[in-house]
Amino acid sequence: MPFSTDGYRWTPEEGLKTGVPTDAVIEPPTHNVDPDVTYDAIVIGTGYAGLRRKVLVLEGRDRIGGRTCSVKQNGYIFEAGGTWVHRNQAHVWGEIVRYGFDGHLKDSQEYYEGSRTPTMIRDGKLHEIPFTDQSSTQGFEKFCNIDGQLGLSVFDVHLEPGWLQNEDFVKWDAMSCQDRLDQIQDDLTAEETEALTNILLSMNKGPLSRASFAEALRWPALSGGSLYAFGQHSARWKLANGQTALSLAMFEDARVSGNLSYSFSTVVSSVETQGSITTVMTSAGQPFKASSVVVAVPLNCLSDIHFSPALDPVKAEAISKGHTNHAYKICVEAKGKQWRNWMGNAAPHKGLPFLNGDGITPAGNSYLISTPGDYIDPQTDPEKLLEAIQYMHPELEPVRIFGMDYHSHPLSKGGWAVHGPGFVTKYLRSLQAPAGRVHFANADWADVWRGFIDGALELGARASQAVLQATRTG
Missing domain, CATH: 3.90.660.10 (Polyamine Oxidase; Chain A, domain 2)
Incomplete structure (x- = not known):
């Protein structure tokens, strides 16, 4: 099982370690990349998929999925990012049906008779x-x-x-x-x-x-x-094979088309349009050219990319404000099945506002999750996290912990979008608007399920169609 450099893991025996085991890591990290080619499109980030032209994907992480990531340990899947889906979320459900996952759902709320009460x-x-x-x-x-x-x-x-x-x-x-x-x-x-x-x-x-x-x-x-x-x-239905399995299915579909090139662990520093060509520059100083560009990075990271010509002032103002969700995610395996449907709330006196039971592992332990805000940094202070878990219930005994700190990570700088008062009214349409042939596709400014996996696919579909139309019309 490959390890991503993202995230962290903890056990009582080994303490805190960097990285998590996940199929989301793409090896080798580069494929068919040619700096002399003018691509039909360059996609910055992999929270987006679906183009059917000659495309180059540039992803800053060593894995696909962005703020979703399925961690695998001892045959069990710990969702260290976005998790739940629903039939009424049209965009993600369409992809679930396309790749045959609709008959393979797990119920996070399935009742276990021996569970403790909240x-x-x-x-x-x-x-x-x-x-x-x-x-x-x-x-x-x-x-x-x-x-x-x-x-x-x-x-x-x-x-x-x-x-x-x-x-x-x-x-x-x-x-x-x-x-x-x-x-x-x-x-x-x-x-x-x-x-x-x-x-x-x-x-x-x-x-x-x-x-x-x-x-x-x-x-x-x-x-x-x-x-x-x-x-x-x-917060009920999740994919039995994990969100990463869906991301991989979409990625593989694009790869076997023969039109996909990609480079992981590749951070973009600038996007510059001159005439009909847009040049994307990496932080390592490597330029790539395309007729169209899709920027799929989170809202709070857009300020790290220099755009030329300058973006519309309203869009630029929205980017400078960003969203307000400082969340990270933790996955806890706790000893015993009795925590399966338990929920603890502590509002957040010790740093964890809640801890929810979500499943039972093959070892007969409970799987619990939480998405705290900017109260604890587990990667620098794991003892404080353990104290907060114990505060929720003194009988909780963590066997292992996996986590992703989306708030402090330079390629996310926050969890799902939570916008402040007046933000959507003033900025949503500007964030959605293209800048010439530079399109912006991220769940943070979706119309409907904003901040959800469905929202990422909604904006991805819109950008994909715009790029396809531009390609057809030359």
């Missing part, structure tokens, strides 16, 4: 929260119900392109999640406030004043409005 750290003490407790549902519905329809009227993508100009959307986008929480505070019980705050922290990964209320409203609105439906869409 717990909450309240006033420094551990409290059990019954599975039947309705505080989360009731608080979340009060948070979303601005229109008597749980927010569905505000974010209706079937009104495209009208939803972005919807007066109600603009109004709620200008508010933060904290503003909305303050607005309904008198209508919430103490238990509802506590449960709702934990949900919002799990979505936004930081102070609630940093996140737009409309952005938080978008996720459940796309799912049908209720907290239950939201959970079905965003």
Whole structure:
């Protein structure tokens, strides 16, 4: 099994080590690269796939997938990045069907009879929260119900392109999640406030004043409005073979066409267009030329690439602001099956806002996950992470940990996009717009499932079609 230089792993015996075992590593890292060729397209990043012309992919990491990565250990898959999919996410589901993965899904919420009930750290003490407790549902519905329809009227993508100009959307986008929480505070019980705050922290990964209320409203609105439906869409169904298996299937499809060239561990420093040719310069000083370019890097990394001619001022301003999600991801194998459906919340007193059971490993242990914000850096302070896990429940016994620090990594600088108040209203269309034949395709500025795997494929499909059309018309 190849090891990526990304991420880290920990066991009690070996302590903290750099790198994770994953099939996502591409070996050899370069194929059919010719600096004298003018490619039909150069794609910067591999969160995007699908072109059918002569294409060069330049990827800064040693692996495919960007903010998705399936780690393999002892026959079990630990998803160290984006994980869940749903039939209602049209773009990713189309690829799942195309490559035959639709009959191979795993249920993250499958119930295990011997599982512990959820717990909450309240006033420094551990409290059990019954599975039947309705505080989360009731608080979340009060948070979303601005229109008597749980927010569905505000974010209706079937009104495209009208939803972005919807007066109600603009109004709620200008508010933060904290503003909305303050607005309904008198209508919430103490238990509802506590449960709702934990949900919002799990979505936004930081102070609630940093996140737009409309952005938080978008996720459940796309799912049908209720907290239950939201959970079905965003945290239930995953690929049995892992997200990396889907990425590899798409990558292999492009490779066998004979039109794909690629170079991994290759960081891009500039994109310069002169006339009908765009030159992409790597940080090592190697130029490559193409008729079109697709930039698929995350929003918070676009400022590291110099564009000439200069980008539109509104797009440039959006790039300078970036998004606010400082998340990383940890995967914990804990001793025993009893943590399978357990969820711990601790809001985030010791650095972990939550820890969720997600499966049972072949060794008969529980697989748990968390996506904290910028509270702990496990790669420099693993003891603090272990302390936070123990704080969640004193009987938790970690057997191993895998993690990806997307927040501090220079090729992501954050988790999925969480935009601040007013950001989407002002900047979304500018971020989506091409700069000549330079196209921008990343989940961070997708229209629908923004921040999800589906959003990356949505923007990839749009860019792919634009490049194909440009190629046909010369």
